[in-house]
Amino acid sequence: MSNAIIEARGVTAGYGKSVIIEDNDIVIERGKITSIVGPNGSGKSTLLKTIVGLTRLFAGHIIYDGHEITRMQPEERSRIGIGYVPQVANIFPNLTIVENLEIGGYMRKSREEVKRDIEEVMDIFPVLRERARQKAGTLSGGERQMLAMARALMAKPNILLLDEPAAALAPIVVSRIFAKIREIVSKGITVVLVEQHAKRALELCDYGYVMTSGRVVMRGSGKEILSDEKFVEAFLGRR
């Protein structure tokens, strides 16, 4: 099992005094796409936040690259290569687009390389170049999502956790984002994709988890889950 980049064991976490996710085991394979699907409110976002250290952990362990990170602060986790794009509030609205990208590359040593990478990002997303000096809060939903992913990639993470990157976006934008995710994986970055839209996430992934009410209730390859009768009935509806 040395090919796991992240292992979460018996993870129980939440906010304040309330427990949201309970006793979950998750293994993320290096270089693969792992999808986490489940209905709204099932604790998918909370699980991702727990991996980056933004929730209160009540029990369990999180291992990254063979090291225990259970008690590590979020800023230190990002410094060892864990990248994260939150579902909401995933940009700095009062910073310009360039500044958002600079902060993305905050912990990198070479400012020259950061500059070069910002140029490269703006070649890929011309809309970001056009509006480079504008506040990021002025971007549209799809543009924001592009910026949010670009910001996280600026850090050159080993693993990228994406929380519903395609939610509430026009189909054409969704396909661009999914293409981008495939490109990220092809560069050797491990991707964890949280999606409410179960079908498209499971078709894309190597391995998947299904959550309901704060617990992982099903796991397997994307194909296995998609062909499971109970899953199809509960999540995709009979057609």
Add this chain to the structure above:
Amino acid sequence: MAIDLTLPLLNSLALGSLYTLMALGLTITFSVTRIPNFAHAELVTVGGYVTAVLVNFMALPPHIALLAAFTASAILALSMDELVFKPLYKRGSRPLFLLVASIGVGLIVRYILFSLADATGNITIQTNVSVNPIMRFGRAYITTFHAIVIPATIAIVIALHILFHYTLMGKALRAISDNEDLARVSGIRIYRLRRVAWLIAGGVAGLAGGLWSISLIIDPNFGWDTLLRIFASSILGGLTSFWGTIIGGYIVGFAENIGIALLNTWFGINTAYRPLISFAIIVAVFLIRPRGFAGIDVRNIVSRLVVSRPRS
């Protein structure tokens, strides 16, 4: 009857500059830590006392004394955070608790100052720097005080603007202000960086107190007596806006001096009601324009003070 407004105009500019300096620190620490720091008042007072004592009793030149005031208040601000606010914040304290804690911290500093000032017979003191007229302006004089305070404010505003917009550290501070969690997952060590915010806020407040002690007889309450104006300036800018705070500082300065002069002449309102102007400004902002000038909803921020923050 024509009113001569030249003196109130000059006072507005000088006091508006001081309010700006004091309020900028409040805005900076609020932006980075979300603590409405009532102990900011005492940072001003300490700066005033350090300046006065060093100039009057140790015969230090004023600019050295002001530098010492900056340093002393910067260190005091940092200590407040390290000893009280940061530990509370890390434990997940609500913003309202932090607000109350800041009132307590201010009270402690204020009474230590009272004891020290009383023991040494300095309950009131003024920095011994001669203020000389430089040139006539209407029926008033532009003095060396104006010639120090206004350019000093401009210089500090420019320096802070450069810090926040042209250095990575400054951009990181703005990032924390915008979205703390996202700043953390971008690798920003927020608990280290907030020290910078406290040092700047305290230092600039101390400097403002020191400058003011040249033209004002101060006592251990003088920062506290000014706190309403400081908050009014910051709230006019929506509590987190840099330029909004600067505009706010001058609005308060002008409203208090020119406003009261006009109210006095036209309606016979006693100038002793001057402090009520800041209070009126705060109420008016909350009622009419809760977003301040900068598009930030002050009312929402205030209501969030009583709502729990997730613990992490």
